[in-house]
Amino acid sequence: MTKCFAAFLGAVMALAAGPALAEPVTLKLSFFSNDTEVNYAKVIKPWVDAVNADPSGAVKIDAYPNGALGKSLPAQPQLVLDGVADIAFINPSLVPGRFPDDQVFELPGLLKDLGEGTKLYAELVKSNSLRGYGDYHVIGSFMNANYNLYSRRPIRSNADLKGMKVRIVGPIVGQTVKELGMVPVLMPPNEIVEAIGRGTVDAATLVPAAVIDFGVDRVTSHSYLLDLGAGPLGVVMNRARYEALPAEAKAVLDKYSGAWINDLYVKALLAHNAEIIARFKADAKRTVVMPSAADLAAIKAPYEKVTAAWAAKDPNNAKVLAKAREILTQIRAK
Missing domain, CATH: 3.40.190.10 (Periplasmic binding protein-like II)
Structure with missing residues (x-):
C-alpha cells in the first residue's frame, strides 16, 4: 500500500512539474547590421530582452546581429521564408516587388512625422490593405522619419x-x-x-x-x-512558424507585439533623431x-x-x- 501511494504521489508531482520544466520555444532573429545601430540597440534588443524575461518562460529568442545570418538588408524577408531566421528586421522599400503597396509611405508630403507614420502603417497592416504580408506575421511596424x-x-x-x-x-x-x-x-x-x-x-x-x-x-x-x-521598417516572423507555435508561446509574442514594440520605437527614435539634428546644428x-x-x-x-x-x-x-x-x-x- 505504501509503495502504491508513493508511486501515485510521484506521478502527480511529475505532472505538476511538467509545464514548469518544459523547454521554451527557441526562435532565431536576424539583424543585418551591427548591434550598435539605433534600431537594434534601442528597439530590437530591449524587445528581445522583454520576451526572454517574460515570467512564462515560453519563448527564448536568440538574436543574431552583425549580419550573422545575412548582411543584405533587401534579403531579410527571404531569410524568414527560407527558414534561415524565424524573425527579421526588414526594410520593405528595398524590395518593392514583394511589398508593392508600401510605396504609399514614400509619397512626399503625406506624413508629418514618424509617430503618425507608425500608427498609419500599423492600421494598414491590421486592415490587410497592403499586399505582400500574407506569408508574414507582423510583430512591429515602424516608420522612418521623413528623409x-x-x-x-x-x-x-x-x-x-x-x-x-x-x-x-x-x-x-x-x-x-x-x-x-x-x-x-x-x-x-x-x-x-x-x-x-x-x-x-x-x-x-x-x-x-x-x-x-x-x-x-x-x-x-x-x-x-x-x-x-518616408519609408517603413518592420519586424516580421514567418507566418507558418508563428501559427505552429504552442498557445503559450503565441501569447508571449502577442503581448510584446504591436503597440508594445511600436510605442517603444516611436519614443526612442523621435528623441534620438532630434538629438542628432541638435548636435549637427551645434557643430561649427x-x-x-x-x-x-x-x-x-x-x-x-x-x-x-x-x-x-x-x-x-x-x-x-x-x-x-x-x-x-x-x-x-x-x-x-x-
Whole structure:
C-alpha cells in the first residue's frame, strides 16, 4: 500500500512539474547590421530582452546581429521564408516587388512625422490593405522619419539640388528627387559611405539616425532638411512558424507585439533623431539648412505630380492612398 501511494504521489508531482520544466520555444532573429545601430540597440534588443524575461518562460529568442545570418538588408524577408531566421528586421522599400503597396509611405508630403507614420502603417497592416504580408506575421511596424538630404557639398536652397547624384531608398523617393532635378541611385544604407567616397553619389536621402549609424556623417557635412517622403521598417516572423507555435508561446509574442514594440520605437527614435539634428546644428564644421518659404512653395507642384502619377498608375494604388488618407484623418482627429 505504501509503495502504491508513493508511486501515485510521484506521478502527480511529475505532472505538476511538467509545464514548469518544459523547454521554451527557441526562435532565431536576424539583424543585418551591427548591434550598435539605433534600431537594434534601442528597439530590437530591449524587445528581445522583454520576451526572454517574460515570467512564462515560453519563448527564448536568440538574436543574431552583425549580419550573422545575412548582411543584405533587401534579403531579410527571404531569410524568414527560407527558414534561415524565424524573425527579421526588414526594410520593405528595398524590395518593392514583394511589398508593392508600401510605396504609399514614400509619397512626399503625406506624413508629418514618424509617430503618425507608425500608427498609419500599423492600421494598414491590421486592415490587410497592403499586399505582400500574407506569408508574414507582423510583430512591429515602424516608420522612418521623413528623409532629408545629407551631402558632401553645400546645399543652400532647392537650386543647389540640380544635377546632384543622390542615393535613394525606394522608387517613389527616386521619382521625387528626379522631379527636383537630381539623379537618383538606389542602394542600401551600408553602401553609402563607399559610394560617396568613389563619387558614385554626392548625397544621400536618409534620416538623422542612419547618418550616424552608417558613418555617413564622416563623409558629409551639409544637411538640407527638405522632407522627401518616408519609408517603413518592420519586424516580421514567418507566418507558418508563428501559427505552429504552442498557445503559450503565441501569447508571449502577442503581448510584446504591436503597440508594445511600436510605442517603444516611436519614443526612442523621435528623441534620438532630434538629438542628432541638435548636435549637427551645434557643430561649427557642419551646416544645417531648413528650406525657405519660397523653396517649400516651389516643391508643392512636383510633390503633387509624383502623388498623382503614382495613384494613376494602378487602381490599387489609388485605393491604398485613399485608405491611408482616411486613416490619417482619424489619427489627426485624435
